[in-house]
Amino acid sequence: MTHEEAATLIGEHFVGAQVQGGSPLAVTVPVDRWVALARFAKETLGCRFFAFSTAVDWKDGGLEVIAKVDNLDNQLSVLMKTRLGTGVSACPSLVPVYRGANWMERECYDMFGIRFEGHPDLRRILLADDWQGHPLLKSYAVDTPHPPYR
Amino acid sequence: MEVKAPIPVIPAPIWRNIKDLQEWEQFRQHRPEGDKHSALFESVTEGVHAFPGGFVLTTAADAFFNWARKSSVWPVTFGLACCAIEMMATFASRFDVERLGMVPWASPRHSDLMVVSGTVTIKMAPMLERIYDQMPDPKWALSMGSCANSGGPFRHGYHVVKGVDRVIPVDVYVPGCPPPPESLLNGLLLLQDQISHFRRTGQRAAPNPKVD
Numbered sequence: 001m002t003h004e005e006a007a008t009l010i011g012e013h014f015v016g017a018q019v020q021g022g023s024p025l026a027v028t029v030p031v032d033r034w035v036a037l038a039r040f041a042k043e044t045l046g047c048r049f050f051a052f053s054t055a056v057d058w059k060d061g062g063l064e065v066i067a068k069v070d071n072l073d074n075q076l077s078v079l080m081k082t083r084l085g086t087g088v089s090a091c092p093s094l095v096p097v098y099r100g101a102n103w104m105e106r107e108c109y110d111m112f113g114i115r116f117e118g119h120p121d122l123r124r125i126l127l128a129d130d131w132q133g134h135p136l137l138k139s140y141a142v143d144t145p146h147p148p149y150r
Numbered sequence: 151m152e153v154k155a156p157i158p159v160i161p162a163p164i165w166r167n168i169k170d171l172q173e174w175e176q177f178r179q180h181r182p183e184g185d186k187h188s189a190l191f192e193s194v195t196e197g198v199h200a201f202p203g204g205f206v207l208t209t210a211a212d213a214f215f216n217w218a219r220k221s222s223v224w225p226v227t228f229g230l231a232c233c234a235i236e237m238m239a240t241f242a243s244r245f246d247v248e249r250l251g252m253v254p255w256a257s258p259r260h261s262d263l264m265v266v267s268g269t270v271t272i273k274m275a276p277m278l279e280r281i282y283d284q285m286p287d288p289k290w291a292l293s294m295g296s297c298a299n300s301g302g303p304f305r306h307g308y309h310v311v312k313g314v315d316r317v318i319p320v321d322v323y324v325p326g327c328p329p330p331p332e333s334l335l336n337g338l339l340l341l342q343d344q345i346s347h348f349r350r351t352g353q354r355a356a357p358n359p360k361v362d
Contacts, residue, residue: 127309128273135308142308149275149311 001074006045010078013040024068024077031091034082038067038097041078047071050100055112057138062086063114067094067101084114093118111136170300177316219262219288220345221251223338226261228281231268233295233328240331240338247338258284263341264318265334269297269304270311282318288348292337293320296327303327 007019010027014037020026029037041047047069056064063084070077084091093116094101105116106125113134116122124131133140165171195211198204229237241247241254255261258281270278282291293314296302304310311317321344324337 140308142306144308146272149272149316 001045001071001076003076006076006078009044010037010040013044023075024079026079026081028081028083031082031084034065034080035092035094035097037080038069038094041069041080042097045071045076045078046073047076047078050094050098050104051077053094053101053104053108055108055114055136057112057136058083059138060086062088063112065091065108065114067104069098089113090115090117092116095119110134113137174300174313174315177313179315179317179319181319216346216348219348220342223250223252223263223290223342223345224255224261225252225263225265225292226258226281226285227254227256228264228278229267230270230274231295231297233267233298236328236331236334237265237267237294240334245331245335247335250338250342252338258282259286261285262288263290263292265292265294266298266314266318266320267294267328269302270314270317271309272311273309275311275317278314279317290321290341290345291318292322292324292341294324294334294337295329296325299323299325 003021003023003025006025007021010017010019010025014027014029014033016030017033017037018026018028027037049070049072051068051070053065053067055066058064061083065082065084067080068077069080082091089112091114093105095105095116096118102119102121103125105114105119106122108114109116109119109122110124110126111134123129127135131146133144135142135144195208199208225241229235239245241252247254252263258264262285264282264285266278282289291314293299297304297310298314301307301310301312305312314320322337322341324333326333329337
């Protein structure tokens, strides 16, 4: 399957999705189609490898969750994006579809404070358990004190 | 009429005006109660020292003890980041700190020196403090590399302790990113020099002479 065929398939199944061609194929969907897009990419497009998941803080534009999945047989890769609304930090989890999303979403929660609904074990993964705040948010000051070590 | 631009006058740096040094003074850990010693040993030493002519014996004993202390400094292996590679090179055969009587030891309870080699994250700092607390007195700490000295390139990040001297008291700072084995050897020799003046002054050597 080439990227063009995948783009047409996604355009047929997800009305209103913004598809940017090229490699990887960048697909932006609303939040309520997020899990459906992941399931489509895994089962129809054959993207069984979950490469990474992260987020972007667009300040007033809200948070954007990004995940990249690959079809290692056909060199097809899909970059899935969804924009959460302003002030919203809840997003459906991809763990029921991709097991590899587990730790990635924990890191995303750690750094951005996004609460993935349906995640089996959502807790901090990199920072200390008693850490206050989420450091990769733009609203987090880099010189936030951390007593007793600052 | 010609207007002259103001000539910029750059003042010489003054210790008390540098914000980082103010922070260093504010947050550096000290040993408020000094080093712990055996009370019996202390009282016997005091008695001998008070005896007429006894100071000859105590100073000679001090010199002997310091010679023994500085000749067998056992550093606990505590590698945190890339500085640990240079530390390992220093401990290995080419630079060979064993000729100075140092044996890298894998237990803090048998060690005298902690070489903090690398970046101390806020998550790691409680463990570092705990390992340091397990070492028997008298003990020394050497901060190796920019990260351990001041936070280094991560000073303005969110996750790194801005200098390991905010966690434990530090005796010698070795600059560099990472310091080559020669620098670390120089730091170890400086530490041995400090140890040889250990009990004679009654306290640790001043960490750095201030330049004002």
